[in-house]
Amino acid sequence: MWNYSFVFPSLMMMFTLLAFYFVRKRLPIHMNRTFLGILALQLWVIVFDLVSSRADEEYANYTSAWLYALNMVFFVLYIARVFWFYRFTLDIIDTDRRSLWARLSWLPFIASEAVCLSSFATGAMFSIQDGMYQRGPLYNLLYVCSLFYCGLSLVLLARHARNLKGHVLAEGIAYNVILLAGNVARFLFPQYLVMNTFCMIAILVIYLGFMNPDLYITDRGPAFNMRGFRTLLAELYRRKKYRILGFALQNYNHERSILGGDQMDEGITQINQYLSDAFPSLLPFYLRGGRFALLGKDSAPWEAVQREIHERFQQPWHTSNATLYLSVVFASVNSKANLPSADRIINNLVLAMENAKQSSSLWDDRDATNIQEVDQQVDILRSLEQALEQNRVEVFLQPVVDSRTRHIAAAEALARIRDAGGRIIPPGLFIPIAEKSGYINQLGEQVFEKTCAFIRDNDLAAMGLGWINVNLSPIQCMQRDLSQRFSAILERYGVKPEKIHLEITEQSMVDYSMLKRQIVSLQGSGFQFVLDDYGSGYSNLTRVKHYPFINIKLDMEVVWDFFNDRDSLLPTIIDGFRSMNLSITAEGIETPEMADVLTEIGSDYLQGFLFSKPLPLDEFVSKYGKDARA
Ligand code: C2E
Ligand code: MG
Ligand code: MG
DSSP states (O other): OOOOTTHHHHHHHHHHHHHHHHTSOOOOOHHHHHHHHHHHHHHHHHHHHHHHHHHHHTGGGSOHHHHHHHHHHHHHHHHHHHHHHHHHHHHHHTOOTTSHHHHHTTHHHHHHHHHHHHHHHHOSSEEEETTEEEEOTTTTHHHHHHHHHHHHHHHHHHHTGGGSOHHHHHHHHHHHHHHHHHHHHHHHOGGGOOHHHHHHHHHHHHIIIIIOGGGTBOSSSSOBOHHHHHHHHHHHTTTOOEEEEEEEETTHHHHHHHHOHHHHHHHHHHHHHHHHHHOTTSEEEEOSTTEEEEEEETTSOHHHHHHHHHHHTTSOEEOSSOEEOOOEEEEEEEGGGOOSSHHHHHHHHHHHHHHHHOSSSTTTTSOTTOHHHHHHHHHHHHHHHHHHHTTOOEEEEEEEEETTTOBEEEEEEEEEEEOTTSOEEOHHHHHHHHHHHTTHHHHHHHHHHHHHHHHHHSOHHHHTOSEEEEEOOTTGGGOTTHHHHHHHHHHHHTOOGGGEEEEEEGGGTTSHHHHHHHHHHHHHTTOEEEEEEETSSOOOHHHHHTSOEEEEEEOHHHHHHHHHSOOSHHHHHHHHHHHTTOEEEEOOOOSHHHHHHHHHTTOSEEOSTTTOOOEEHHHHHHHHSSOOBO
């Protein structure tokens, strides 16, 4: 009577999927529980489909009570499975389950189950007559029920389409359409038991689109990732009392560049393993950038947890090739803060961690409750991370002009990144954040590399450019292999080191020995050095003498001060440098008068808005490419 050829492959697919699903860590979210319900129902529907169909075929061997019982269980589970798929749709559109209509939508399910159960007495859906299985007059209720819930799912998806991500909408529609097709196939070819296979495909769509646990765990040990964190928080923040303890590795980016990515990743894997072993009642998350979080009930012994982690970090972490000494700072957020969205919670946590990391300036004396400022800082950090990841840091060029001829002589490369809306974020905002977060190394390297590409692709001499100045942050100088890295980039682009002058700001000349060693090493590779923003720090002439600078750039403020109050200090300083054979560049030249006066008192080069603002590379080329005059 029945053909079982579709049932066994479905069962095998089911076991494969169960194995994949259950060996991985899963998030305790509603969607997961609903999916678990679908899996359990699917498994038992297949089993009872087999058993009851077999019993119906060999009815002579079974009593009527057995036949009733087996068929009844099958139909009850079958209806429940349809209903659970519908509940999954409710999960993905994130409706309030307690709303009136969400509750009302249970009614057709309950009514269908009631009809099914009553078949024992009424024979409505099926009956056993003369010991044989027969369809009842309301048998087609099975189809009506399926059509109703799949149809309702599609209507709901359409109504929420605007708030759903494209792939969520597409996958939601896909599994409902597959279920509808399954019903048609079952109606047309009832003897093949094909519905299970269609349900299995629908389950696969859900698994691949939403429920694959790999989507929510990091590839570094047994912890959930940022997507997992956001998904869980989105469900949690309105309903439960929770607390999150975050901690961040100090100097993560710096350590990473010294140790190498592989060693650091191994270390992170170990930390995640440790968190998952040591605190089984808390959920571990790895939020990239050396940031970790543990989430649990507000009533958990959080102080003890923090102490325990702190103590563990007093010990080193052993990876295959290195021993890592890492230190951490902590931050915490709990439900009492009443933050209005998952994103806000994450922003606050990340910011609190960054805050804790900085012993100086950046976020220290700011009021962390000033939400707008908090958001702005985190937005900049995100834009920076994105620009770096996608290699989208832009380089602008500002001409440096020869003071006597007023022809362009060189240019300064200045970094730019953009916010989510495509607007430029000024370096005054993102450079300090890049320095504090350690991203300055990557940033500096991108600017350096793009400058090299520009030199390779353009004829500098034809534009009147003798060289290009690139800013070097003191933090970059802490990279031991900086000189090798820069030399490798030069080689890759076939650029000579004389074509690049490195600017170091005076304020950074604090850690004397390290900086000097680095400068000497880079000088050995052929680079030349410029002291930037002179007058903004505390250097005296003798100290400057110990460094191999070839040019001094006067800080804009110093130049402007001179025009407010013309004392003899600036001319004296300029004379001093010239007697040391150093050339002078004056920055911030905005008027012809400033240009003339600074030329007169001995400035060799001038830079400022009078000549040009920093320009995107293509604009710079079209402005200076043909005509070399500034
Ligand atoms: P800086 O190296 O002293 O660069 C000169 C800054 O002065 C630039 O600001 C430029 O736009 C501005 N400027 C030039 N002429 C005038 C003028 O006539 N009037 C006024 N009001 N401003 C003028 P920008 O591009 O905003 O850069 C600010 C600072 O950010 C730079 O100061 C530099 O310290 C830093 N920076 C920029 N790009 C990089 C980079 O790639 N790496 C590093 N480490 N720092 C960078
Ligand atoms: Mg500069
Ligand atoms: Mg400067």
